[in-house]
Amino acid sequence: MPSEATANVSPHVRKKRERRRGEILHAALATVRERGYHATTLDDIADRLGIRKTALYHYFPDKDAILYACHRESLSELDRLIHDSAACCASNRERLAYLIREHVRVMTEKLEGSPLAFEVSALSPERRAEVIAGRDRYEHVLRDVVAAGVESGEFRAVEPKIAVFAILGAINWIARWYDPEGGARGTDLGEQFAEFLLQGLVA
Amino acid sequence: MPSEATANVSPHVRKKRERRRGEILHAALATVRERGYHATTLDDIADRLGIRKTALYHYFPDKDAILYACHRESLSELDRLIHDSAACCASNRERLAYLIREHVRVMTEKLEGSPLAFEVSALSPERRAEVIAGRDRYEHVLRDVVAAGVESGEFRAVEPKIAVFAILGAINWIARWYDPEGGARGTDLGEQFAEFLLQGLVA
DNA sequence: TAAAAAAATGAACAAGCGTTCAAATACGCC
DNA sequence: GGCGTATTTGAACGCTTGTTCATTTTTTTA
Numbered sequence: 001m002p003s004e005a006t007a008n009v010s011p012h013v014r015k016k017r018e019r020r021r022g023e024i025l026h027a028a029l030a031t032v033r034e035r036g037y038h039a040t041t042l043d044d045i046a047d048r049l050g051i052r053k054t055a056l057y058h059y060f061p062d063k064d065a066i067l068y069a070c071h072r073e074s075l076s077e078l079d080r081l082i083h084d085s086a087a088c089c090a091s092n093r094e095r096l097a098y099l100i101r102e103h104v105r106v107m108t109e110k111l112e113g114s115p116l117a118f119e120v121s122a123l124s125p126e127r128r129a130e131v132i133a134g135r136d137r138y139e140h141v142l143r144d145v146v147a148a149g150v151e152s153g154e155f156r157a158v159e160p161k162i163a164v165f166a167i168l169g170a171i172n173w174i175a176r177w178y179d180p181e182g183g184a185r186g187t188d189l190g191e192q193f194a195e196f197l198l199q200g201l202v203a
Numbered sequence: 204m205p206s207e208a209t210a211n212v213s214p215h216v217r218k219k220r221e222r223r224r225g226e227i228l229h230a231a232l233a234t235v236r237e238r239g240y241h242a243t244t245l246d247d248i249a250d251r252l253g254i255r256k257t258a259l260y261h262y263f264p265d266k267d268a269i270l271y272a273c274h275r276e277s278l279s280e281l282d283r284l285i286h287d288s289a290a291c292c293a294s295n296r297e298r299l300a301y302l303i304r305e306h307v308r309v310m311t312e313k314l315e316g317s318p319l320a321f322e323v324s325a326l327s328p329e330r331r332a333e334v335i336a337g338r339d340r341y342e343h344v345l346r347d348v349v350a351a352g353v354e355s356g357e358f359r360a361v362e363p364k365i366a367v368f369a370i371l372g373a374i375n376w377i378a379r380w381y382d383p384e385g386g387a388r389g390t391d392l393g394e395q396f397a398e399f400l401l402q403g404l405v406a
Numbered sequence: 407t408a409a410a411a412a413a414a415t416g417a418a419c420a421a422g423c424g425t426t427c428a429a430a431t432a433c434g435c436c
Numbered sequence: 437g438g439c440g441t442a443t444t445t446g447a448a449c450g451c452t453t454g455t456t457c458a459t460t461t462t463t464t465t466a
Binding site for chain 2: 118192
Protein backbone atom coordinates (compact mmCIF):
# COMPACT_ATOMS: atom_id res chain seq x y z
CA MET A 1 0.00 0.00 0.00
CA PRO A 2 1.32 3.44 -0.81
CA SER A 3 2.47 5.60 2.05
CA GLU A 4 -0.55 7.67 2.91
CA ALA A 5 -3.27 5.73 1.16
CA THR A 6 -5.35 4.81 4.19
CA ALA A 7 -8.77 4.94 2.60
CA ASN A 8 -10.83 1.90 3.54
CA VAL A 9 -8.66 0.58 6.30
CA SER A 10 -9.84 0.01 9.81
CA PRO A 11 -8.95 2.49 12.57
CA HIS A 12 -6.79 -0.18 14.14
CA VAL A 13 -4.69 -0.69 11.03
CA ARG A 14 -4.52 3.05 10.46
CA LYS A 15 -3.23 3.62 13.99
CA LYS A 16 -0.66 0.91 13.63
CA ARG A 17 0.47 2.35 10.36
CA GLU A 18 0.76 5.89 11.76
CA ARG A 19 2.77 4.58 14.65
CA ARG A 20 5.17 2.85 12.31
CA ARG A 21 5.53 5.96 10.16
CA GLY A 22 6.32 7.92 13.31
CA GLU A 23 8.94 5.37 14.31
CA ILE A 24 10.55 5.61 10.88
CA LEU A 25 10.67 9.41 11.06
CA HIS A 26 12.14 9.28 14.54
CA ALA A 27 14.80 6.79 13.45
CA ALA A 28 15.52 8.90 10.37
CA LEU A 29 15.91 12.08 12.44
CA ALA A 30 18.29 10.39 14.84
CA THR A 31 20.52 9.21 12.03
CA VAL A 32 20.38 12.45 10.06
CA ARG A 33 21.37 14.30 13.21
CA GLU A 34 24.34 12.01 13.63
CA ARG A 35 25.70 12.08 10.13
CA GLY A 36 23.59 14.15 7.79
CA TYR A 37 20.99 13.16 5.24
CA HIS A 38 23.25 12.09 2.39
CA ALA A 39 25.41 9.93 4.62
CA THR A 40 22.31 8.32 6.09
CA THR A 41 21.28 5.13 4.29
CA LEU A 42 17.95 3.36 4.28
CA ASP A 43 19.81 0.45 5.83
CA ASP A 44 20.78 2.74 8.71
CA ILE A 45 17.18 3.77 9.33
CA ALA A 46 15.84 0.23 9.00
CA ASP A 47 18.53 -1.18 11.30
CA ARG A 48 17.35 1.11 14.10
CA LEU A 49 13.93 -0.47 13.77
CA GLY A 50 15.08 -4.05 13.37
CA ILE A 51 13.63 -4.37 9.87
CA ARG A 52 14.99 -4.52 6.32
CA LYS A 53 15.25 -1.35 4.26
CA THR A 54 12.78 -2.72 1.70
CA ALA A 55 10.06 -2.58 4.36
CA LEU A 56 10.35 1.20 4.43
CA TYR A 57 8.78 1.33 0.98
CA HIS A 58 5.55 0.09 2.46
CA TYR A 59 5.23 3.42 4.31
CA PHE A 60 7.08 5.95 2.15
CA PRO A 61 7.43 6.02 -1.63
CA ASP A 62 11.11 6.94 -1.49
CA LYS A 63 13.93 8.23 0.69
CA ASP A 64 13.20 11.84 -0.16
CA ALA A 65 9.64 11.44 1.14
CA ILE A 66 11.00 10.47 4.55
CA LEU A 67 13.02 13.68 4.79
CA TYR A 68 10.02 15.64 3.53
CA ALA A 69 7.71 14.17 6.16
CA CYS A 70 10.24 15.12 8.86
CA HIS A 71 10.21 18.69 7.57
CA ARG A 72 6.42 18.86 7.57
CA GLU A 73 6.26 17.82 11.18
CA SER A 74 8.84 20.38 12.12
CA LEU A 75 7.08 23.14 10.19
CA SER A 76 3.78 22.28 11.75
CA GLU A 77 5.37 22.70 15.17
CA LEU A 78 6.70 26.11 14.16
CA ASP A 79 3.30 27.12 12.79
CA ARG A 80 1.84 26.24 16.16
CA LEU A 81 4.40 28.45 17.89
CA ILE A 82 3.46 31.36 15.65
CA HIS A 83 -0.21 30.85 16.40
CA ASP A 84 0.29 30.53 20.14
CA SER A 85 2.62 33.52 20.34
CA ALA A 86 0.05 35.72 18.66
CA ALA A 87 -2.41 34.87 21.40
CA CYS A 88 -0.26 34.90 24.49
CA CYS A 89 1.86 37.99 24.42
CA ALA A 90 1.26 41.67 25.04
CA SER A 91 4.45 43.15 23.63
CA ASN A 92 6.84 42.46 20.78
CA ARG A 93 9.58 41.79 23.24
CA GLU A 94 7.44 39.29 25.09
CA ARG A 95 6.37 37.64 21.87
CA LEU A 96 9.91 37.29 20.57
CA ALA A 97 11.05 35.89 23.89
CA TYR A 98 8.23 33.37 23.74
CA LEU A 99 9.12 32.31 20.21
CA ILE A 100 12.80 31.89 21.02
CA ARG A 101 12.11 29.97 24.22
CA GLU A 102 9.57 27.70 22.61
CA HIS A 103 11.63 27.13 19.49
CA VAL A 104 14.52 25.99 21.67
CA ARG A 105 12.20 23.76 23.65
CA VAL A 106 10.84 22.14 20.49
CA MET A 107 14.37 21.67 19.21
CA THR A 108 15.52 19.93 22.37
CA GLU A 109 12.46 17.96 23.36
CA LYS A 110 10.43 16.99 20.38
CA LEU A 111 12.65 16.87 17.35
CA GLU A 112 15.85 15.55 18.81
CA GLY A 113 17.86 18.70 18.33
CA SER A 114 16.43 18.76 14.89
CA PRO A 115 19.02 18.69 12.13
CA LEU A 116 16.43 19.53 9.50
CA ALA A 117 17.49 23.14 9.14
CA PHE A 118 20.69 21.86 7.60
CA GLU A 119 18.97 19.50 5.20
CA VAL A 120 16.76 21.50 2.89
CA SER A 121 18.77 21.39 -0.32
CA ALA A 122 18.59 17.60 -0.24
CA LEU A 123 14.87 17.64 -1.00
CA SER A 124 13.44 17.22 -4.48
CA PRO A 125 12.59 20.57 -6.09
CA GLU A 126 8.83 20.64 -5.47
CA ARG A 127 9.10 19.49 -1.91
CA ARG A 128 11.98 21.86 -1.30
CA ALA A 129 9.93 24.81 -2.55
CA GLU A 130 7.14 23.93 -0.16
CA VAL A 131 9.48 23.52 2.80
CA ILE A 132 11.28 26.77 2.00
CA ALA A 133 7.91 28.54 1.83
CA GLY A 134 7.00 27.20 5.24
CA ARG A 135 10.33 28.19 6.68
CA ASP A 136 10.03 31.64 5.15
CA ARG A 137 6.62 32.11 6.76
CA TYR A 138 8.17 31.48 10.15
CA GLU A 139 11.14 33.70 9.41
CA HIS A 140 8.91 36.51 8.27
CA VAL A 141 6.89 36.41 11.44
CA LEU A 142 10.14 36.74 13.38
CA ARG A 143 11.23 39.66 11.19
CA ASP A 144 7.85 41.36 11.62
CA VAL A 145 8.08 41.04 15.37
CA VAL A 146 11.58 42.49 15.36
CA ALA A 147 10.57 45.30 12.99
CA ALA A 148 7.54 46.12 15.12
CA GLY A 149 9.75 46.17 18.19
CA VAL A 150 12.17 48.57 16.55
CA GLU A 151 9.25 50.78 15.58
CA SER A 152 7.75 50.77 19.08
CA GLY A 153 11.11 51.57 20.66
CA GLU A 154 11.39 48.23 22.45
CA PHE A 155 14.34 47.26 20.28
CA ARG A 156 17.21 49.39 19.04
CA ALA A 157 17.60 50.12 15.34
CA VAL A 158 18.71 46.74 14.04
CA GLU A 159 18.09 45.26 10.61
CA PRO A 160 15.35 42.69 11.23
CA LYS A 161 16.71 40.38 8.52
CA ILE A 162 20.22 40.24 9.99
CA ALA A 163 18.95 39.98 13.55
CA VAL A 164 16.64 37.10 12.68
CA PHE A 165 19.39 35.27 10.80
CA ALA A 166 21.62 35.59 13.84
CA ILE A 167 18.83 34.38 16.14
CA LEU A 168 18.00 31.40 13.94
CA GLY A 169 21.67 30.58 13.59
CA ALA A 170 22.11 30.46 17.34
CA ILE A 171 18.99 28.28 17.70
CA ASN A 172 19.60 25.93 14.79
CA TRP A 173 23.16 25.34 15.93
CA ILE A 174 21.78 23.70 19.05
CA ALA A 175 21.30 20.60 16.91
CA ARG A 176 25.07 20.44 16.59
CA TRP A 177 25.97 20.34 20.24
CA TYR A 178 22.95 19.69 22.41
CA ASP A 179 23.16 16.44 24.31
CA PRO A 180 19.83 15.32 25.82
CA GLU A 181 21.82 13.65 28.59
CA GLY A 182 23.88 16.76 29.17
CA GLY A 183 23.50 19.23 32.00
CA ALA A 184 21.40 21.84 30.18
CA ARG A 185 17.71 21.11 30.12
CA GLY A 186 15.72 22.38 27.20
CA THR A 187 13.58 24.70 29.30
CA ASP A 188 16.60 26.26 30.99
CA LEU A 189 18.31 26.53 27.65
CA GLY A 190 15.32 28.28 26.15
CA GLU A 191 15.39 30.81 28.99
CA GLN A 192 19.09 31.46 28.55
CA PHE A 193 18.77 31.85 24.80
CA ALA A 194 15.77 34.14 25.09
CA GLU A 195 17.60 36.30 27.64
CA PHE A 196 20.82 36.45 25.66
CA LEU A 197 19.22 37.14 22.30
CA LEU A 198 16.65 39.59 23.64
CA GLN A 199 19.25 41.58 25.52
CA GLY A 200 21.18 41.82 22.29
CA LEU A 201 18.23 43.70 20.84
CA VAL A 202 16.81 45.93 23.54
CA ALA A 203 17.10 49.67 23.27
CA MET B 204 53.32 13.13 -7.83
CA PRO B 205 51.63 12.82 -4.45
CA SER B 206 49.81 15.82 -3.10
CA GLU B 207 52.39 17.60 -1.00
CA ALA B 208 55.59 15.96 -2.20
CA THR B 209 57.34 19.06 -3.54
CA ALA B 210 60.91 18.15 -2.63
CA ASN B 211 63.26 18.71 -5.55
CA VAL B 212 60.95 20.72 -7.73
CA SER B 213 61.70 24.21 -8.92
CA PRO B 214 60.09 27.21 -7.22
CA HIS B 215 58.13 27.86 -10.41
CA VAL B 216 56.62 24.40 -10.48
CA ARG B 217 55.93 24.55 -6.76
CA LYS B 218 54.11 27.87 -7.11
CA LYS B 219 52.06 26.54 -9.97
CA ARG B 220 51.17 23.47 -7.99
CA GLU B 221 50.17 25.50 -4.92
CA ARG B 222 48.02 27.70 -7.08
CA ARG B 223 46.25 24.69 -8.51
CA ARG B 224 45.70 23.21 -5.05
CA GLY B 225 44.19 26.52 -3.97
CA GLU B 226 41.88 26.52 -6.96
CA ILE B 227 40.74 23.01 -6.13
CA LEU B 228 40.03 23.96 -2.53
CA HIS B 229 38.15 27.05 -3.63
CA ALA B 230 36.04 25.03 -6.09
CA ALA B 231 35.42 22.39 -3.44
CA LEU B 232 34.31 25.01 -0.89
CA ALA B 233 31.92 26.58 -3.34
CA THR B 234 30.28 23.25 -4.10
CA VAL B 235 30.19 22.06 -0.50
CA ARG B 236 28.54 25.35 0.43
CA GLU B 237 25.89 24.78 -2.22
CA ARG B 238 25.02 21.20 -1.48
CA GLY B 239 27.06 19.71 1.30
CA TYR B 240 30.10 17.46 1.23
CA HIS B 241 28.39 14.14 0.58
CA ALA B 242 26.33 15.47 -2.27
CA THR B 243 29.41 17.05 -3.80
CA THR B 244 31.15 14.79 -6.32
CA LEU B 245 34.68 14.94 -7.64
CA ASP B 246 33.10 15.53 -11.03
CA ASP B 247 31.42 18.64 -9.62
CA ILE B 248 34.69 20.04 -8.33
CA ALA B 249 36.60 19.20 -11.52
CA ASP B 250 33.86 20.69 -13.73
CA ARG B 251 34.29 24.07 -12.03
CA LEU B 252 37.95 23.99 -13.08
CA GLY B 253 37.40 22.65 -16.57
CA ILE B 254 39.33 19.45 -15.90
CA ARG B 255 38.49 15.77 -15.39
CA LYS B 256 38.05 14.40 -11.90
CA THR B 257 40.99 12.04 -12.34
CA ALA B 258 43.31 15.08 -12.50
CA LEU B 259 42.44 15.91 -8.90
CA TYR B 260 44.39 12.84 -7.81
CA HIS B 261 47.55 14.55 -8.95
CA TYR B 262 47.13 17.09 -6.13
CA PHE B 263 45.24 15.23 -3.40
CA PRO B 264 45.38 11.55 -2.50
CA ASP B 265 41.61 11.26 -2.06
CA LYS B 266 38.38 13.17 -1.66
CA ASP B 267 38.66 13.25 2.11
CA ALA B 268 42.04 14.98 1.82
CA ILE B 269 40.40 17.86 -0.04
CA LEU B 270 37.92 18.44 2.76
CA TYR B 271 40.72 18.08 5.29
CA ALA B 272 42.87 20.70 3.54
CA CYS B 273 39.90 23.09 3.53
CA HIS B 274 39.57 22.61 7.27
CA ARG B 275 43.26 23.22 7.87
CA GLU B 276 43.13 26.52 6.05
CA SER B 277 40.10 27.57 7.99
CA LEU B 278 41.65 26.58 11.31
CA SER B 279 44.84 28.40 10.50
CA GLU B 280 42.80 31.55 9.92
CA LEU B 281 41.11 31.11 13.29
CA ASP B 282 44.47 30.53 14.99
CA ARG B 283 45.63 33.81 13.49
CA LEU B 284 42.57 35.57 14.92
CA ILE B 285 43.33 34.18 18.37
CA HIS B 286 46.90 35.36 18.14
CA ASP B 287 46.01 38.82 16.89
CA SER B 288 43.25 39.31 19.44
CA ALA B 289 45.65 38.54 22.27
CA ALA B 290 47.87 41.37 21.08
CA CYS B 291 45.38 44.02 20.12
CA CYS B 292 42.83 44.30 22.86
CA ALA B 293 42.81 45.79 26.34
CA SER B 294 39.61 44.29 27.74
CA ASN B 295 37.72 41.02 27.46
CA ARG B 296 34.85 42.84 25.91
CA GLU B 297 37.10 44.40 23.29
CA ARG B 298 38.78 41.10 22.62
CA LEU B 299 35.51 39.24 22.16
CA ALA B 300 34.21 41.97 19.88
CA TYR B 301 37.38 41.70 17.81
CA LEU B 302 37.08 37.93 17.53
CA ILE B 303 33.44 38.05 16.48
CA ARG B 304 34.02 40.83 13.96
CA GLU B 305 37.04 39.17 12.45
CA HIS B 306 35.48 35.72 12.42
CA VAL B 307 32.56 37.12 10.44
CA ARG B 308 34.94 38.92 8.09
CA VAL B 309 36.90 35.72 7.44
CA MET B 310 33.66 33.84 6.87
CA THR B 311 32.42 36.31 4.32
CA GLU B 312 35.59 37.32 2.55
CA LYS B 313 38.08 34.54 2.55
CA LEU B 314 36.29 31.24 2.90
CA GLU B 315 33.14 31.88 0.94
CA GLY B 316 30.76 31.79 3.85
CA SER B 317 32.55 28.70 4.88
CA PRO B 318 30.35 25.62 5.16
CA LEU B 319 33.09 23.66 6.90
CA ALA B 320 31.57 23.95 10.33
CA PHE B 321 28.82 21.67 9.08
CA GLU B 322 31.16 19.11 7.59
CA VAL B 323 33.32 17.66 10.32
CA SER B 324 31.78 14.23 10.71
CA ALA B 325 32.50 13.52 7.04
CA LEU B 326 36.24 13.38 7.70
CA SER B 327 38.15 10.17 8.27
CA PRO B 328 38.69 9.46 11.99
CA GLU B 329 42.28 10.67 12.34
CA ARG B 330 41.74 13.82 10.40
CA ARG B 331 38.47 14.45 12.20
CA ALA B 332 40.19 14.20 15.56
CA GLU B 333 42.76 16.77 14.49
CA VAL B 334 40.16 19.16 13.13
CA ILE B 335 38.01 18.81 16.23
CA ALA B 336 41.06 19.55 18.38
CA GLY B 337 41.74 22.69 16.39
CA ARG B 338 38.13 23.78 16.61
CA ASP B 339 38.11 23.09 20.34
CA ARG B 340 41.18 25.28 20.81
CA TYR B 341 39.36 28.18 19.23
CA GLU B 342 36.19 27.48 21.18
CA HIS B 343 38.10 27.33 24.42
CA VAL B 344 39.70 30.70 23.81
CA LEU B 345 36.24 32.14 23.30
CA ARG B 346 35.00 30.49 26.48
CA ASP B 347 37.99 31.77 28.42
CA VAL B 348 37.37 35.31 27.19
CA VAL B 349 33.72 35.09 28.18
CA ALA B 350 34.57 33.56 31.57
CA ALA B 351 37.16 36.25 32.23
CA GLY B 352 34.61 38.90 31.28
CA VAL B 353 32.08 37.46 33.69
CA GLU B 354 34.73 37.46 36.41
CA SER B 355 35.77 41.06 35.75
CA GLY B 356 32.18 42.23 35.74
CA GLU B 357 32.21 43.20 32.07
CA PHE B 358 29.69 40.44 31.31
CA ARG B 359 26.72 39.29 33.31
CA ALA B 360 26.66 35.81 34.83
CA VAL B 361 26.24 33.67 31.76
CA GLU B 362 27.46 30.12 31.21
CA PRO B 363 30.47 30.56 28.89
CA LYS B 364 29.81 27.24 27.18
CA ILE B 365 26.23 28.10 26.28
CA ALA B 366 27.08 31.67 25.32
CA VAL B 367 29.88 30.55 23.03
CA PHE B 368 27.69 27.92 21.38
CA ALA B 369 25.09 30.59 20.70
CA ILE B 370 27.73 32.97 19.32
CA LEU B 371 29.26 30.32 17.08
CA GLY B 372 25.81 29.25 15.92
CA ALA B 373 24.96 32.77 14.85
CA ILE B 374 28.29 33.11 13.05
CA ASN B 375 28.40 29.70 11.40
CA TRP B 376 24.86 30.12 10.13
CA ILE B 377 26.09 32.98 7.97
CA ALA B 378 27.28 30.32 5.56
CA ARG B 379 23.64 29.38 5.03
CA TRP B 380 22.34 32.75 3.98
CA TYR B 381 25.15 35.16 3.18
CA ASP B 382 25.18 36.26 -0.41
CA PRO B 383 28.44 37.97 -1.46
CA GLU B 384 26.40 39.99 -3.97
CA GLY B 385 23.83 40.91 -1.37
CA GLY B 386 23.53 44.21 0.43
CA ALA B 387 25.41 43.37 3.60
CA ARG B 388 29.18 43.72 3.35
CA GLY B 389 31.27 41.48 5.53
CA THR B 390 32.75 44.34 7.52
CA ASP B 391 29.34 45.86 8.23
CA LEU B 392 28.03 42.43 9.08
CA GLY B 393 30.87 41.83 11.51
CA GLU B 394 30.09 45.12 13.24
CA GLN B 395 26.43 44.25 13.53
CA PHE B 396 27.13 40.78 14.84
CA ALA B 397 29.68 42.02 17.33
CA GLU B 398 27.28 44.68 18.59
CA PHE B 399 24.33 42.31 18.83
CA LEU B 400 26.19 39.45 20.48
CA LEU B 401 28.18 41.66 22.83
CA GLN B 402 25.11 43.53 23.99
CA GLY B 403 23.56 40.17 24.77
CA LEU B 404 26.35 39.62 27.26
CA VAL B 405 27.09 42.92 28.96
CA ALA B 406 26.27 43.41 32.59
C1' DT C 407 -10.79 -20.71 11.84
C1' DA C 408 -9.86 -19.40 7.33
C1' DA C 409 -9.46 -15.92 3.88
C1' DA C 410 -7.86 -11.44 2.95
C1' DA C 411 -4.85 -7.80 3.81
C1' DA C 412 -0.75 -5.91 5.75
C1' DA C 413 3.95 -6.23 6.56
C1' DA C 414 8.33 -8.02 5.88
C1' DT C 415 11.88 -10.58 3.35
C1' DG C 416 15.82 -11.77 0.14
C1' DA C 417 17.37 -11.29 -4.36
C1' DA C 418 18.40 -8.57 -7.97
C1' DC C 419 19.21 -4.49 -10.69
C1' DA C 420 20.78 0.06 -12.28
C1' DA C 421 23.17 4.04 -11.50
C1' DG C 422 26.49 6.79 -9.49
C1' DC C 423 30.86 7.70 -7.63
C1' DG C 424 35.55 7.23 -5.71
C1' DT C 425 39.62 5.39 -7.26
C1' DT C 426 43.33 3.23 -10.31
C1' DC C 427 46.04 3.03 -14.42
C1' DA C 428 48.26 3.41 -18.87
C1' DA C 429 48.76 6.65 -22.35
C1' DA C 430 48.72 11.22 -24.32
C1' DT C 431 49.65 16.03 -23.98
C1' DA C 432 51.69 20.13 -22.12
C1' DC C 433 55.25 22.36 -19.74
C1' DG C 434 59.91 23.08 -17.65
C1' DC C 435 64.61 23.40 -17.96
C1' DC C 436 69.32 23.03 -19.45
C1' DG D 437 65.30 22.20 -29.31
C1' DG D 438 65.00 17.97 -27.15
C1' DC D 439 64.69 15.27 -23.12
C1' DG D 440 62.58 14.82 -18.75
C1' DT D 441 58.89 15.99 -15.77
C1' DA D 442 54.29 17.52 -14.77
C1' DT D 443 49.61 17.40 -15.89
C1' DT D 444 45.61 15.68 -17.91
C1' DT D 445 42.87 12.25 -20.17
C1' DG D 446 39.64 8.22 -21.14
C1' DA D 447 38.67 3.74 -19.82
C1' DA D 448 37.73 0.71 -16.48
C1' DC D 449 36.74 -1.28 -11.99
C1' DG D 450 34.68 -2.18 -7.49
C1' DC D 451 31.59 -0.88 -4.29
C1' DT D 452 27.58 1.24 -2.32
C1' DT D 453 22.91 2.50 -2.28
C1' DG D 454 18.16 3.46 -3.70
C1' DT D 455 14.68 1.02 -5.71
C1' DT D 456 11.78 -2.90 -7.64
C1' DC D 457 9.66 -7.32 -7.32
C1' DA D 458 8.00 -11.90 -6.25
C1' DT D 459 7.43 -14.51 -2.30
C1' DT D 460 6.83 -15.47 2.54
C1' DT D 461 5.21 -14.38 7.00
C1' DT D 462 2.28 -12.05 10.13
C1' DT D 463 -1.81 -9.76 11.33
C1' DT D 464 -6.57 -8.55 10.74
C1' DT D 465 -11.24 -9.42 10.24
C1' DA D 466 -15.56 -11.64 9.64
